[in-house]
Amino acid sequence: MFPSLQSNDAMLFCIHSEINEYYLLLRISSLGSCVFVFTPPSREVFCCNNMQYAKNITESIGSTPLIKLNKLVEGIVATVLVKLEYVNPGGSIKDRMALNAINDAEKSGRLKKGNTIIECTGSGNTGIGLAMIAAVRGYKTIFTMPDKNSAEKINLLKAYGAQVVICPTAVAPEDPRSYYKVAEKLAQETPHSFFVQQYSNPSNPNAHYLSTGPEIWEQTEGSIDYFVAGMGTGGTISGTGKYLKEQKKEVKTIGVDPIGSLYYDYYHTKKTVDAAKTYLIEGIGEDFIPGTINFSYIDDVVRVTDKEAYQMARRLAREEGILVGSSSAAAVVGALHVAKRLSEDTIMVVLLPDSGRNYLSKIFNDEWMKEKNLL
Numbered sequence: 001m002f003p004s005l006q007s008n009d010a011m012l013f014c015i016h017s018e019i020n021e022y023y024l025l026l027r028i029s030s031l032g033s034c035v036f037v038f039t040p041p042s043r044e045v046f047c048c049n050n051m052q053y054a055k056n057i058t059e060s061i062g063s064t065p066l067i068k069l070n071k072l073v074e075g076i077v078a079t080v081l082v083k084l085e086y087v088n089p090g091g092s093i094k095d096r097m098a099l100n101a102i103n104d105a106e107k108s109g110r111l112k113k114g115n116t117i118i119e120c121t122g123s124g125n126t127g128i129g130l131a132m133i134a135a136v137r138g139y140k141t142i143f144t145m146p147d148k149n150s151a152e153k154i155n156l157l158k159a160y161g162a163q164v165v166i167c168p169t170a171v172a173p174e175d176p177r178s179y180y181k182v183a184e185k186l187a188q189e190t191p192h193s194f195f196v197q198q199y200s201n202p203s204n205p206n207a208h209y210l211s212t213g214p215e216i217w218e219q220t221e222g223s224i225d226y227f228v229a230g231m232g233t234g235g236t237i238s239g240t241g242k243y244l245k246e247q248k249k250e251v252k253t254i255g256v257d258p259i260g261s262l263y264y265d266y267y268h269t270k271k272t273v274d275a276a277k278t279y280l281i282e283g284i285g286e287d288f289i290p291g292t293i294n295f296s297y298i299d300d301v302v303r304v305t306d307k308e309a310y311q312m313a314r315r316l317a318r319e320e321g322i323l324v325g326s327s328s329a330a331a332v333v334g335a336l337h338v339a340k341r342l343s344e345d346t347i348m349v350v351l352l353p354d355s356g357r358n359y360l361s362k363i364f365n366d367e368w369m370k371e372k373n374l375l
């Protein structure tokens with residue numbers, strides 16, 4: 001009987017041992033392709049045919065890892081797994097949505113080679129995903145952003161060749177100076193432009209229905225009980241939640257909201273009670289209810305403070321070696337709060353949208369943290 005080995009994405013079957021000290025293996029990938037490989041006993045596999053590479057950067061979007069939290073879960077008996085979306089090539093979960101939106105627009109004929117992609121990108125990540133794909137496919141890009149974003153994020157967009165228009169954060173969404181309205185105006189004025197409109201475009205939640213949800217389902221072998229995510233456009237939680245609930249209706253989805261955003265109050269009272277206030281967490285929370293959030297796939301909404309989220313981001317880096325942004329840390333704060341009352345056999349997946357590298361001058365800068373009263 002020959003041994004079989006499990007690698008990250010494939011099954012390896014040893015079909016002949018020790019030919020000149022090398023093993024001949026049959027490698028069957030998760031996508032079904034078969035290749036013969038020779039490997040030395042160290043298991044450093046090299047392929048004798050069928051080189052393994054992506055045709056371009058867009059093919060490497062998705063298939064992000066799921067990691068167990070070990071130190072931050074003291075006193076919690078449930079298994080808490082985090083899904084690391086910063087591993088996407090553009091550095092965030094938004095690569096998935098950008099790819100699906102561009103693919104859909106190309107298929108429907110709304111986007112053609114040489115056109116300009118326009119979008120309002122609250123945290124910059126949507127812009128980065130769009131700009132990365134636009135670079136490969138030959139589109140120009142213009143993005144509007146609120147001025148609370150870090151300099152790193154603005155420069156990242158420019159690095160991919162995008163034009164960036166910075167707008168004030170502290171104005172109402174319907175104010176003509178807001179980043180939503182400025183993008184709208186640019187879309188009207190720019191010939192041959194495609195306005196992505198991530199706040200109303202069904203390609204946004206669908207991206208997660210088609211990729212994030214199935215990945216989590218497969219990675220947990222269907223044993224997921226809780227899915228926890230922050231809510232910006234709501235695309236992630238709605239699309240992933242829909243897929244997971246279709247597989248197993250008992251799966252509970254928990255939305256995490258920063259204090260100052262409208263979602264928590266809206267979810268619990270069905271009213272947009274108060275004018276939204278500003279907060280520091282980047283990427284989640286809203287000051288209006290977008291068309292891309294579907295509350296029927298959300299079982300509860302919990303809220304977190306800026307201080308809790310920023311301190312958790314530091315702990316994730318120092319105690320778990322996981323360097324993420326404030327929206328990821330906020331999701332972990334909310335998740336741990338819920339996980340405290342869960343039993344040992346419960347599996348929780350928490351979605352971490354982006355990397356802490358985007359926030360070195362904020363979260364990981366003591367001066368900035370002190371100035372904002374977050375330490």
Ligand SMILES: Cc1ncc(COP(=O)(O)O)c(C=O)c1O
Pocket residue numbers: 092094122123124125126230231232233234235236237282283284325327328353354
């Ligand atoms: C850092 C970060 N976290 C969370 C989110 C929220 O994801 P969604 O818009 O799918 O709700 C975003 C969205 O842009 C983000 O950039």
